[in-house]
Amino acid sequence: MSFQNPVFIPGPTNIPERLRKACDMPTIDHRSPLFGQILHPAREGVRKVLKSERAHVFIFPSTGTGGWETALTNCLSAGDTVLAARNGMFSHRWIDMCQRHGLNVEVVETPWGQGLPADRYEEILTADTGHRIKAVLATHNETATGVKSDIAAVRRALDAAGHPALLFVDGVSSIASMDFRFDEWGVDVAVAGSQKGFMLPPGLAITGFSDKAMAATGTATLPRTFFDVKDMEKGYANNAYPYTPAVGLLNGLNEACTMLLAEGLENVFARHHRIAEGVRAAVRAWGLELCAASPEVYSDSVSAIRTPDGFNATSIVEHAANTYGVAFGTGLGEVAGKVFRIGHLGSLTDVMALSGIATAEMCMADLGLNIPQGIGTGAAQDYYRANPAQAQKVAAE
């Protein structure tokens, strides 16, 4: 059941010992003041990780998908129009959810591998003089393609168009791993999960709402109870939830924020970038290319690696699991079979990253690709040696 090898899926991540212990709690009374001593610091920690002074943080026993639904149902009404680009499986799924909830989605089809087209957003928003568009959806990091988008540019597009739409950002695989600026970017709803940058088991939808988004809840008529942020707000005021909270995970979240903030957010981001660069050095040494179209959209939390034409990329994932007991991610949707993914987010050391790179290297050779053994690991080793970790100790805890 339990494996000793690290996992290299793009979440859930490897869980640091300290966080496993924080989550593994005996039962306490979730209606006692003791619970407040977990809940409030956890929310405050999340707010800081979001780089926000003002965000209203709501945490649900759910997942990132539940976080999306929280954003939609609390701020919108059936028939509302939203603007969204589809450039990967996760932006696709969010669009699908909108449609199921009776929203009208203006979809900007975008090549998988590219970031969100902020210019196109600006055109559409500028054209929408009647402000039919109520919200703009932006997936900060497309987990399926390993593509990071420029959320600041999306904000600039809204501002340039003078458009009042809300800005919803899916930060599930970016928040706590890559720079995210809730206040500076004017984000209205941010969505994260426990199992990515926060390094926890899955089970929490973590959301931040702006004042503007909170105001929108007053008129939004999409039905909601479990995900209702006003109920949640009322509960929090009494150290409680409207239902039974996931106490252990919240305790873990509090501890995770303590760890991240002690390390320093910029150090956390630099650490992710550095680990990712090692993986990318290996990819170059293998003579392969990333799905991400250009360096400015390279994700620091996951790399989707294109395999040669005619080669089934998914076979690498299966072979790694069966032969070496290592988990990578498969390609999804449009890039299924064309890419495999190495997740490199959360708590990961050089040494752990190298073991993943070595495994991928072995698998590709086992499956007939002409990849000399040691070439990619060596390239990554060279990168890690030349760029020593700043904060190995904290990262490794």
Place this chain on the structure above:
Amino acid sequence: MSFQNPVFIPGPTNIPERLRKACDMPTIDHRSPLFGQILHPAREGVRKVLKSERAHVFIFPSTGTGGWETALTNCLSAGDTVLAARNGMFSHRWIDMCQRHGLNVEVVETPWGQGLPADRYEEILTADTGHRIKAVLATHNETATGVKSDIAAVRRALDAAGHPALLFVDGVSSIASMDFRFDEWGVDVAVAGSQKGFMLPPGLAITGFSDKAMAATGTATLPRTFFDVKDMEKGYANNAYPYTPAVGLLNGLNEACTMLLAEGLENVFARHHRIAEGVRAAVRAWGLELCAASPEVYSDSVSAIRTPDGFNATSIVEHAANTYGVAFGTGLGEVAGKVFRIGHLGSLTDVMALSGIATAEMCMADLGLNIPQGIGTGAAQDYYRANPAQAQKVAAE
């Protein structure tokens, strides 16, 4: 943060060592066959605990409240009428959820302390010749009042009326603690949580759907994505979820079902009844009364105990927490301040139960009630001695 005393809230319960360890897992790939080896036995175990041959079991990273929403949104459409009795805080909340989702609720107001009025249900259903009522809601065990209702009687009411409405049963605080018969009672959707009879941390909504309920999903138009059972069904067929599952809790659920089924469901129910009888013996010795109106509605998972007029029952809960480090439940809604609650579900031994009884006894005396010390604990001790546990070992694991 962690206490050594048992908790006596009506859930989350004390978590057996074995289940804490089952939940505390390192990360595995939730898209690998290994996950299927956890998921499918867990679902099969739940089905058996529900006493069903045919139920479709869906498990969400959520809570019982999310389970209610699952029942409503998958089977109903805005404007549909449902029939529900309000006899406590949890039936009240479910009614409230229906109304928020645009359902029309025919509410049968019922005194708190009494069970569901099956006779009244039958009258209403018989009168509903146009079958306007699409679903009947039934809270099997009202956690707020410690009242168990007769679900078989509700089924008989439906049958007597020849009414096709779906039967939704909230079994959150009954399933895996008290007898529940999905098939025999013709339940269409059953809702449970991980943190009650399954003895796990909170974080799972556990639901069972009948074939009839599954058929209803085809026409139900309430918006749903996170709680969509058809997406879930598709995922399960591939050993997967439509999003990231709570792997550790599912592993714990699998283990919990293994424990419950190894003990034998009838033994589990008898154990709960026996522990509850000891608590009730103490209540009688104290000269107090239960909120539950009569023995046939006494709950075996929680006792709501009325304190004398003019006495603030909630002070017992606060005093127990502050002075003895023990958690009881307060009264909610109509009975706030009038009752305090002793939860006695899940993994509890005689010895643990006695420590809760002794604490309540000390608190009442500390707060001025004339309760001789030892009178209630002695009565419970006499009961437990006269009715020895059948399966102490299994229960105590």
Place this chain on the structure above:
Amino acid sequence: MSFQNPVFIPGPTNIPERLRKACDMPTIDHRSPLFGQILHPAREGVRKVLKSERAHVFIFPSTGTGGWETALTNCLSAGDTVLAARNGMFSHRWIDMCQRHGLNVEVVETPWGQGLPADRYEEILTADTGHRIKAVLATHNETATGVKSDIAAVRRALDAAGHPALLFVDGVSSIASMDFRFDEWGVDVAVAGSQKGFMLPPGLAITGFSDKAMAATGTATLPRTFFDVKDMEKGYANNAYPYTPAVGLLNGLNEACTMLLAEGLENVFARHHRIAEGVRAAVRAWGLELCAASPEVYSDSVSAIRTPDGFNATSIVEHAANTYGVAFGTGLGEVAGKVFRIGHLGSLTDVMALSGIATAEMCMADLGLNIPQGIGTGAAQDYYRANPAQAQKVAAE
């Protein structure tokens, strides 16, 4: 395998959650500086718990018995004479160990139930003008009889006789539970274990050596390697052991000392006394007597309770285990079958203590003793209510 009921053996004790987690560590390099960050604070913590400024603390992967052997083999030579009283099974065993190691033991037979006869020690030491006696052995707390001895009086006896013998004190079941003053009492070797007042799993012999005892190691010729304190001292100077240390337990010991010192040693002792007084109130209510002859020798860590003549006290222990899943201690040696023991040391709350008292009460009635149910628990409840805990929160952690 694991039980939810507290244990009431006189050690190993119930392990607080925090200490279980501290002990459960992944492997680290025990020859790295990191290990020093565990070892040195742990030793320093023990020194403070011993109330010593100067003790040399040595910790072996062993047990209290190994600690006795450490005292003997490092300070004595074959043929040396030691003075010891036999007033229970543990003093008996230490005497036996001396004899096996070729020491000549002057045994002062003392009734089981009485403390060490300091007056008799003084007479013998005064008579020993040739200083044939090299060491005086003193069992601070006889775990077999629940008898505490007056170590200050033994020191006064040595001083009054002007005798240079070393003073070895077995504090296995007293240290960290009852007042122990290494420096003030002029103790030369103190012996403790991890599994009593330190609330840890068994596996450590914890010893403190005075400068005088360290000097004695220079001439002592009893063979020793594993228990050699000079090897240990050399290792410690390099953040290391002469062999592989029990890293997890040492990490736990460090944490245990942090907890004890944060609570305050006097608070720890008062807490033990208070819990013990509740147990003794129950014993009085049952009409039974302690093995300990008089209040000034009552142990605050364990009570040995005499049952009526003709009643097999051991049957209580067996019945409690089989019927209620609760562990008490049997009588040992001279008092086998005549007493049963309730351990009440380490991390124990009122509520836990009451569950043990209630169990004993049920067992005695089950086995035919005329003990009205609730009489002892009620008496203990009255005591605990009248004497509220000062530091419930810390104690309960």
Place this chain on the structure above:
Amino acid sequence: MSFQNPVFIPGPTNIPERLRKACDMPTIDHRSPLFGQILHPAREGVRKVLKSERAHVFIFPSTGTGGWETALTNCLSAGDTVLAARNGMFSHRWIDMCQRHGLNVEVVETPWGQGLPADRYEEILTADTGHRIKAVLATHNETATGVKSDIAAVRRALDAAGHPALLFVDGVSSIASMDFRFDEWGVDVAVAGSQKGFMLPPGLAITGFSDKAMAATGTATLPRTFFDVKDMEKGYANNAYPYTPAVGLLNGLNEACTMLLAEGLENVFARHHRIAEGVRAAVRAWGLELCAASPEVYSDSVSAIRTPDGFNATSIVEHAANTYGVAFGTGLGEVAGKVFRIGHLGSLTDVMALSGIATAEMCMADLGLNIPQGIGTGAAQDYYRANPAQAQKVAAE
């Protein structure tokens, strides 16, 4: 405190999740039948791992060093002569222990890097016609040099000489990792520890005694109490110990034996050999040599790697710890500064081994050795690919 990287010291090893959980137990009564259900299967499991039908297994809360002392003190008397070769630090320490216990040691100085000189043993034993030599000491695997000796050859030497001396074998770093045949080799006392092939935390001395060794205890006069096997034997007959046992570690030992025997001992040995061969392939690719003089003495649990003249091998160990958070072993005694050691025993996967090899490779380059990155990892990858694991799943648990 806790690191996510695997450790590569030659014990304690990485602890599998399953064993960490087995060791982390709440307190149980170590004088109850429940303890017997842990103790006896653990002893039986050890006996099978020793490949013995008849060994008397005794397990002490101690370490391998305590196990040596157990062998000596239970079977020998002061002034007895023993025969021992010194070919590394651990054989050296055992000789030192003999001398401290007043034994007369006939030392055969043997170059570090070579195995035990069975021929020389035979000459000496043949010449000892008076049977002055009471015991022959043999270190099966010299952890300091990574050298495995031929115990069967030592037995043949004894037999050829017709000599009745007892055969004591230090199998601390071989048992449960490399083939060990207690019965076939006529071993009289075998010594192991919990923290090597058994994959547990340190804290247990594990010993097996032959009938002949047990008989020798009757006349052996070295003082012993803590390590007395006859006391232990008496305790075991009552499901108990003569003192407090390390219950959690024993529970872990039981589980470890279950894992090893389920995998199959030959598979366990093959797995160790295979992992070791990968490490040795890397060493060859680096152009370095092992301390072990020839392939037939290569250890499958640890490799001591010679670095070039003038290079301080210990700096690799320090650099790996400081820069990469990885633990290797330093050289000891004669080979201090000349070798560094990679431990590759216990629960280790290809992927984990590769991360250690990559780290060593980076360190050597960082410290100025001309080691192209990827050359050693690539060689190991080629070996692992060409020699796929038979039982990856079991090994990885």
